[in-house]
Amino acid sequence: MEERLLARTTIDEAKQKGEESPHENDSSSATLVVVLSTMVALCGSLCTGCAIGYTSPAQSGIMESLGLSVAAFSVFGSIDTIGGVIGGLVNGTLADLLGRKATMWFSEVLCTAGWLLIAFGKNAWWLDIGRLLLGFGNVVNCYLIPVYIAEISPKSLRGAFTSANQLMITTGVSLMYFIGNVINWRILALIGVIPSLLHILGLFFIPESPRWLAKIGKHKELEAALQSLRGENADISKEAAEIIDYTEAFQQDSERFLDLFQWRYAHSLTVGVGLVMLQDLVGSGAIVCYSSSIFANAGFPSSTGTISMAVIQVPAVALSVLVTDKLGRRPLLMISAVGTCLSCLLIGLSFSFLGFDKLQHLTPILVYIGIMGYIVAFVMGMAGLPWVIMSEIFPIYVKGSAGSLMTLVDSLCCWLVVYVFNFSMEWSSSGAITIYL
Template sequence: MNEYEENRPLLVNDERTEEDRSEQDAYLDKVKNGKLFIATFAAVLGPLSFGFVLGYSSPAIPELRRIQDLRLQLSVEEASWFGSVVTIGAALGGLLGGWIVERIGRKLSLMFCAIPFIFGFTTIIAAQNHWMFYVGRVLTGLASGVTSLVVPLYISEMAHERVRGTLGSCVQLMVVIGIMGAYVTGLFLDWRWLAVASSIPPTLMLLSMCFMPETPRFLLCQGKRREAEDALRFLRGPDAPAEWECARIEDAYKNEEQSFSLGDLKDPGVYKPLGIGVMMMLLQQFTGINAIMFYAETIFEQAHFKSSDVATVIVAATQVVFTAIAALIMDKAGRKVLLILSGVVMCVSEAVFGVYFKLTVMKPNNSSMTSVLTDTHGLLEDQPSADLAWLAVGSMGFFIAGFAIGWGPTPWLVMSEIFPTRVRGLGSALCVLTNWTCAFIVTKTFQNLMDALSSAGTFWMFSALCASNVVFTAFFVPETKGKTLEEIQAGFKGTRMR
């Protein structure tokens, strides 16, 4: 075979790619997104519930530490478990979600995870002892783990490439809105009524998802062509020819194995996205986001804020604003640009944060994280000047903004885009498990790092890890902006869409 004959198939494929691209644009011009937005809103009530779970402990723990009923009063150690046991439940939920999402589908999995949300908060409301608190927190954590896996998948399989980045970023946006909602509500309600308020979003999700469709890709995998076309007509509007998109998805599936085996780990279309997804989740937690949030109350006190409760609301509001900005520009700027920008901002912010702790001579002690959170007085050996305190507040604000605009929402979005259909449940489960396991490790070992490296050294270490995030993004993370899920998966294999 001569050189021309070797290159000819590639040229033909290029021509077909251009033709398909113009056909795809003509199709998308006819799409109406109204019902797609409604279905997305119904789904992201799950992450909103998840945010209320994460935010619930912040206003609830101080009240439960002071409560007069000795059956419910939490000690320092009990409060620590009340806050952290959610991560254990969420890790288990990630594994469970990976199994059920392939068995009963995306829609029913979302409806299923509303149940432990509701039962978990109900158990907390009716709590008569500490074990009921723990059971309630584990149940809500379990639901959070399932939600963090299923909702990104549901949205990515429903949305088309023009809006998938924006809609996928709404997952993290609703999480931080839920956290802020819990903080704000906690200013006015006691811990029982806060649990009642927190159970409202999952109840609404359960009811609204009854009227939403299953994803077309899952239906096609089940051989339900007619139901897939009906779902596409619902999501794309009456003017778009749903049969065309359905056939395109179906053609991509014909060239793909429908069942997973261990031998598939040799396939670059499997091991490459799996490695990228797991590493992104690991690096997200190793940015030190939990450490920054851990010191937020102390820093605000040193900056002479009168109310640390209001300060935490300000922190949460900052996350909401910049996560919303990320959602708006995700499909224009692209994933890689925001990840690199985010990593650079966090790297610089944490380096400055380390300088602040070095100058204020923060010395580690042997107290637990929870005891420091509940008793921040005496943490600093020397009271810093107001200028240095505002330096810390500024660097913390830049860090939170940087995290929210890139490494907060984007790993979850990329996770939902890169896996082939046959390993989407398993791959997503491993990513979620990695995320929550690393969250637990960072939270529980942070005080040990402080003892070993000092406060400044710990944050300089996190700064170096943020720099590694930038390098990893530049060399390994693919740009998925404007591509169909099938084109993304073909890219990992080094093939072209036909």
């Protein structure tokens, strides 16, 4: 009885601070079910990466086939962020009402429809609607997949497992860069639909999040899911009781969106929103989506540049996954921010050399070096860690509202960056990059 009261007191202290439960599974082992569930969830991350990387290799083919202007293609390239704004308004609510699995299933159905509309599109309207659906589905996945993985993983492995989300996003981007240079843009869209189909199929074989089951009062289902995740011979009684106690400690709280803006969540909210704004306002969307045109403007072969990006970013993300729990979130974010800043400075200066006859020959190679440095720095920290941190700093009863707010801010900032980039490049190549410093 004393242990129960002590546990409840500690939970109440965590509640006042807006923290996750201090009593979590400390097991360092990951069962086959945890690994399988994580891999299934990461299929959604792979789909997101394919959507992000699609526009760069497909740009010239789409513009030639459908006769699109720069303005029309800018709409296509950025309209996924409009879908993201819509998704950001409802993703947390959907995840709380329908559950983690059902919401992921719904988002992947939309992504599948989006890819098919792009693949078989006869005009810009088809492509724009398909891209809009992709944006909605992917922004739901960007929020929900790290949350789901964090809620099923052992505490000691949570950082590495949730960081794998960014690894798969990067793999998807690299896949599009690799094969997009040699195949038609319609076939590329059909390849993009494969991760969504795998995700839809895999969701039938993995358990629901125990924390969400506790939230809706399904304690028997919670124990069954937790037993599946921890192994048949594992004693899950203590962990199950702690999850239930922690969830009930928040039961009295309202789930209105405005409740997120209470003073006790001020620090978490500032950190979460600030990180996703930083993630976009360093120009990541512009460089990833329009890397081919950046290389072309610098006089560097686009295919060589995009393939190099595909090659270098996967090991960079893999390294970040390995060191996330050892170095910590904050040091990696600081290293990432400094690296992207210096890289943008180098790219901007390189484009300014085009105005000097004696320095023009330096522009292609320096832009190449700058973009490679930018990609490595970005994917090692700012690309994925904001979502990992978000999944950890908000308690379960405001996590849905926090996720909606963060994805909404992320989508609006990303749309601003991606939409105006082509126009700013026509105005000033150097200024278009340097502004992200």
